[in-house]
Amino acid sequence: MKIAVCVKQVPDSWAQKKMVGGLLDRANVDAVLNDLDEYAVEEALRIAEAHGGNEEGGANTVTLISMGPERATEALRKALSMGANDAILISDPVFVGADALLTANVLANVIEKGGFDIVICGTESTDARMSVVPAMMSEKLGWAQLTFASKVEVDPGAKKTSITRVTESGVDEIFAQFPCVISVVEKINEPRYPSFKGIMAAKKKVIDIQGFASTGAELTQSWSVVVDAAPRPTRAAGVVITDDGNGGVKLVDFLGEKKLI
Amino acid sequence: MSTVLILADFVGEKATKSTVELATAGAGIGEVTALVLAPAGKGAALAATITQGAIAKVIVIESDDFIQHGVAASADALAHVTDQLKPAALLIASHAFGKEVAGRVAMKLVCGIITDAVDVAPDCTATQLVFGGSTTVHSKVPQGTAIITVRPNTITADFVAANPVIENATAQISDVAKKATVTSTQPPVKGGRPELTEANIVVSGGRGTNGDFGAVEAFADSLGAAVGASRAATDAGWYPHSHQVGQTGKTVSPQLYVACGISGAIQHRAGMQTSKNIVVINKDPEAPLFELADFGVVGDLFAVLPPATEGVKAHKA
Numbered sequence: 050m051k052i053a054v055c056v057k058q059v060p061d062s063w064a065q066k067k068m069v070g071g072l073l074d075r076a077n078v079d080a081v082l083n084d085l086d087e088y089a090v091e092e093a094l095r096i097a098e099a100h101g102g103n104e105e106g107g108a109n110t111v112t113l114i115s116m117g118p119e120r121a122t123e124a125l126r127k128a129l130s131m132g133a134n135d136a137i138l139i140s141d142p143v144f145v146g147a148d149a150l151l152t153a154n155v156l157a158n159v160i161e162k163g164g165f166d167i168v169i170c171g172t173e174s175t176d177a178r179m180s181v182v183p184a185m186m187s188e189k190l191g192w193a194q195l196t197f198a199s200k201v202e203v204d205p206g207a208k209k210t211s212i213t214r215v216t217e218s219g220v221d222e223i224f225a226q227f228p229c230v231i232s233v234v235e236k237i238n239e240p241r242y243p244s245f246k247g248i249m250a251a252k253k254k255v256i257d258i259q260g261f262a263s264t265g266a267e268l269t270q271s272w273s274v275v276v277d278a279a280p281r282p283t284r285a286a287g288v289v290i291t292d293d294g295n296g297g298v299k300l301v302d303f304l305g306e307k308k309l310i
Numbered sequence: 311m312s313t314v315l316i317l318a319d320f321v322g323e324k325a326t327k328s329t330v331e332l333a334t335a336g337a338g339i340g341e342v343t344a345l346v347l348a349p350a351g352k353g354a355a356l357a358a359t360i361t362q363g364a365i366a367k368v369i370v371i372e373s374d375d376f377i378q379h380g381v382a383a384s385a386d387a388l389a390h391v392t393d394q395l396k397p398a399a400l401l402i403a404s405h406a407f408g409k410e411v412a413g414r415v416a417m418k419l420v421c422g423i424i425t426d427a428v429d430v431a432p433d434c435t436a437t438q439l440v441f442g443g444s445t446t447v448h449s450k451v452p453q454g455t456a457i458i459t460v461r462p463n464t465i466t467a468d469f470v471a472a473n474p475v476i477e478n479a480t481a482q483i484s485d486v487a488k489k490a491t492v493t494s495t496q497p498p499v500k501g502g503r504p505e506l507t508e509a510n511i512v513v514s515g516g517r518g519t520n521g522d523f524g525a526v527e528a529f530a531d532s533l534g535a536a537v538g539a540s541r542a543a544t545d546a547g548w549y550p551h552s553h554q555v556g557q558t559g560k561t562v563s564p565q566l567y568v569a570c571g572i573s574g575a576i577q578h579r580a581g582m583q584t585s586k587n588i589v590v591i592n593k594d595p596e597a598p599l600f601e602l603a604d605f606g607v608v609g610d611l612f613a614v615l616p617p618a619t620e621g622v623k624a625h626k627a
């Protein structure tokens with residue numbers, strides 16, 4: 050199987066984030082591999098390992114695909130050190146401020162050209178938090194959508210995938226033929242830590258950096274634009290008391306004063 | 311006058327409060343049409359549950375494809391109606407299903423998409439709270455239909471009586487949309503308490519409950535609140551996953567959020583940070599969640615909650 054995994058480099062969740070001129074100030078924060086995408090990488094590796102491996106001469110390959118600035122190679126190295134085979138980074142100044150529509154279009158074009166059987170994504174990038182890119186890629190590609198999976202089973206012989214989809218609307222069992230776009234929730238597995246051997250091997254793996262022209266996508270403007278962004282007033286410091294036996298009563302007094310009861 | 315299309319939101323076979331919130335936001339922009347996507351034979355019954363909200367017209371499309379092929383089939387029908395009406399805005403509830411349907415329609419019709427709005431202005435400018443609620447962003451779709459998903463419980467719903475004209479329609483579901491097949495569906499387990507994302511008050515328990523949610527539930531019930539949980543609690547199997555609050559659970563914005571025995575990891579904060587009032591009960595005075603508390607009690611939740619529960623009951627009596 051040819052498996053693609055879409056991974057994004059995002060600002061560290063712990064970092065103070067700032068908007069500058071309608072864009073996230075990515076230059077001045079630590080950047081990491083989107084932690085929800087680690088589950089996608091892990092799931093791809095597990096699927097490959099269960100069906101003939103992805104080592105040299107194995108039956109499968111796991112290719113990372115990312116769109117972002119050149120420094121996203123750092124995040125790709127991490128995912129390569131977990132065991133992915135190679136990576137494609139689409140990086141071009143024209144993508145600065147790209148919205149979901151443009152991102153999904155570009156990624157879908159690269160995936161289409163790559164001839165993959167399945168694509169695996171995280172459910173959400175921790176910076177944009179949209180949870181739409183996998184569904185939008187599936188629409189663009191005309192491939193089956195198998196998203197929010199807490200369990201994935203692949204049958205390479207029959208070219209069939211089944212998932213358990215878990216959302217607030219309940220639990221669904223869904224199946225489809227290849228090719229398909231999968232996204233996985235964080236409950237699905239425990240991502241491995243890169244081994245020393247993995248880290249050394251990753252240094253030699255290929256990251257193919259491509260500009261916009263080679264993606265074959267049509268350049269659209271971003272269809273949604275940020276008008277303005279402003280920090281919200283920080284929450285006024287609250288009252289913290291120590292329970293001396295009256296904590297519960299004082300809590301009720303607070304709720305009463307605030308007219309919450 | 312411009313038209314606004316909303317995708318009517320249902321839990322089970324009942325229109326939700328989100329439907330009324332979408333109608334409220336939509337009525338600020340133009341005349342609201344609601345689309346009901348129903349299994350065959352269920353359209354009239356579902357539409358009949360839309361009793362509130364400023365909705366002028368309801369369009370009903372029936373097809374079992376919505377059940378069998380989920381998101382993709384619903385997006386096909388919604389895109390078809392959107393393309394016919396060319397509304398100024400298409401408003402959809404912000405949850406996994408709503409966002410994915412919105413994304414597919416945006417891709418099909420090449421429209422801009424904005425997710426998780428907490429407000430929508432009459433000129434279709436959407437307000438979002440990003441980076442854990444630390445930043446307010448206003449976004450716009452400069453041309454065409456603005457596809458906006460609206461976070462439940464953030465717009466004050468106008469519960470006017472709805473008296474819409476009902477119209478039946480059909481839509482062709484493409485073969486591409488039928489590529490994924492749903493073989494079974496289990497609705498979420500529903501207790502007697504309010505829906506987490508719709509509740510005015512949420513009381514949540516974490517690892518500090520040590521598996522005993524009795525005190526948390528009793529306090530919640532005294533307040534008429536929904537019960538939430540941290541991932542530590544859902545992972546341990548102490549509370550159903552559908553009640554998890556946080557980055558990979560639900561995002562809630564109630565009037566009051568009470569966190570009991572929850573430390574305040576960034577992933578938990580991501581789901582509750584925009585609550586209007588936050589109360590924290592934790593044994594550890596250093597617990598990071600105290601930074602967000604309007605009122606905090608350093609103490610054992612099993613000692614604090616029972617008298618608080620009695621106090622609330624006495625207050626209400």
Ligand SMILES: Cc1cc2nc3c(=O)[nH]c(=O)nc-3n(C[C@H](O)[C@H](O)[C@H](O)COP(=O)(O)OP(=O)(O)OC[C@H]3O[C@@H](n4cnc5c(N)ncnc54)[C@H](O)[C@@H]3O)c2cc1C
Pocket residue numbers: 084085235515516517518519539540541542543554555556557558559560570571572573574575576577578581591592593594597609610611612
């Ligand atoms: C990819 C990813 C996604 C995640 N998504 C989520 C998510 O959506 N939601 C989420 O909640 N977490 C999520 N997490 C987990 C998160 O990082 C924390 O591990 C989790 O929130 C901790 O839960 P907790 O606060 O209940 O437990 P702990 O951090 O162990 O805190 C328990 C607290 O209870 C207090 N306590 C103990 N006993 C008592 C008592 N008797 N009375 C009062 N206080 C007491 C302790 O002092 C402590 O502060 C995610 C993690 C990852 C990696």
Ligand SMILES: Nc1ncnc2c1ncn2[C@@H]1O[C@H](COP(=O)(O)O)[C@@H](O)[C@H]1O
Pocket residue numbers: 055056057058083085086089114115116117152156169170171172173174175177178179180181182183
């Ligand atoms: N720029 C990107 N490059 C690669 N993958 C992405 C990118 N943006 C989003 N994705 C994938 O889509 C998923 C959902 O992202 P989002 O819709 O932005 O929340 C992520 O977990 C990634 O797997």
